[in-house]
Amino acid sequence: MNSVWARLTQEQCRQLHNASLEILERTGVRLFNDEALALVREAGAKVTDGNRVRFPARLVDQALSTAPKSVTLHDRMGRPVMPLEGANTFFGPGSDCLNIIDHRTGERRRPVLQDVVEATRVCDALKEMSFVMSMFLPADVPQDIADRYQFQAMLHNTIKPIVFVTYETAGCVDAIAMAEAVAGGADALRERPFVACYINVTTGLLHNADALEKLLFLAGAGLPALYIPVVSGGTTGPVTMAGGLALSNAGVLVGLVISQLKREGAPVVIPGFGGDALDLRTMVDPYCGPDPRGMAQALAHFYQLPMFSLGGASESKLVDQQASIEAALDMLINALCGGHIMHDCGYLESGLTGSLTQLAICNEVVSWIRHACQPVEISAETLALDVIDQVGPDGQFLKLPHTRRHMRERWYPILFDRDNYNGWLAKGGGRTLAERAAEQVSQILASHQCEPLGPAVAEAVRRIVLRAEAQLGREPLAPASGGSYA
């Protein structure tokens, strides 16, 4: 994309920033971690009541001046594939859905580890999915270390960058150990990070122990942390978008300060969403309401910091018209606003259900958006004045080399139907978009395989999973064998 559509003016961004600063100085936040408390106290923040912290603005200014303006995620092969800066946008799935709608049967059921494997392989194959998240929460592995199994499955089945979620800090430490085994050591991973941890924070004003621990661990290691305080308007924050965003952004600034105090220049990714509200009629937490779209992105661009944004979710319970429309609108608007890492493609039912069929539809929509937002080349070649003159009023363009040279630059659908009526009946048997998308998923699963992990690396990864099992005093389960992923 060329440029971004700014929902907020620079002046409005400044107002929000100042509001967040006022929250930090006047109201203050609670930090549930001793190291973080010690760091901010030492730096000059005021700590009262044990863990209530009020920050002077200069700490924020300082952090904003040292946090990297750009973070580049690499693939497993060490190639820089996701430069998070400017108008670059990258789409991918979400994590940890409690249910899956099986693309083969349409049944809604509890996911298993094999579903994580399949989701990862599908993401690896889909061109517009730039990164991978676990998508499903497997019910057939020990729940307290399900995160280890998810991470292992993702390492085996994609070379794309991985955005991961873990319950506790130990899970994050294990994930990084596995990633280091793959990258070839801590330095290699720091220089070419291909994984990033998504950390959820209770609210802008409450920073839970796990979130701070993970942030400090990752900052210490110089690895990218996605530090995301969540405010749900009407319940944990003001129902107004500005107030909600000012509040969550106060929490974002806290994360920046702490990470930069821990290690100057530590890479932090801030949220490209915020200002959302609970649905006060149904009590459901919606993922793709229209109101606050673009606000948090504008703020992240104002700070010139890399962001973790949303795109592609739907509240629908099915892969239906609503699912397509919500996902498409959401992805389009978030792309126009210049979100960097855009997650949650394939999410239904406010993050409680996921669908690979829906993911494939999202992939098609992203390719459409890319073409709609691509910069336009105006040159002698594309203006084609010589060609026009050569053909003149009486000729036609079908036989020209110029046509054949450029015709494939246009967008052609993979899933969207553009046949005439009889062609649609004959080729596809008159199927719907969802049916065609499910078939695409089946085809990918039948044919696509990514570059496997080397046997030694796979074994090192497996040992980390086994260690987590052993630490809980349990016999390892079969899936810890790398072989089952092949």
Place this chain on the structure above:
Amino acid sequence: MHEEQFNAMRQSIVDGAPEHASELASKALELGIAPLEAINKGFVPGLTHIGEQFRLGEVFLPDLVMAGEAMKAAVAVLEPEMQKRGTQREILGKVVLGTVKGDIHEIGKTLVSTLLSASGFQVFDLGVDVPVERFAEKAREVQADIVGVSALLTTTMQGQKSVVEALDRHGLRPKVKVIVGGAPVTRDWAEKIGADGYGQDAMAAVAIARSLLHK
């Protein structure tokens, strides 16, 4: 008799106006309306109406919550007079509520807490990340009728089971009922761990709490 008065009471609940509701309650006593009659003919119809409107999606959660607050304000004014007359106000019961250890998801739990309290339960909200034993201790301390345990993670769901076991250990069951809820929780799970009720959402939690206490 007093139709206009009852209408105004009903409306004060619908408007979610605690001060106005308590004024109208005082006025009712001055006019010689029996407190139970004031509640049943004046205020309760307002609450019933707003509950229906919420189910239909016509009003929002804060409307419902404020209607509950207005109701409480009116009852507080009428209560002393009821005690004098020996008529009992319906006390729905005491609920100890929290999100279980290891889990910081608070929004659903707080909605359940707010609606229970708006419906007339006395709620002891222990917050989030609540140790298992704490549920049992608090239940004993306040002589709870119900313990409610919220969990949003498949990992922390196990803690709901531990709370049931702890209450057993403390000899508080079956007198103390347990209700559970949260995104990953199902009716099957509730049955499996020996909980007495499951709420798909906060409204359902209130309904199940009522039915467990036969209220």
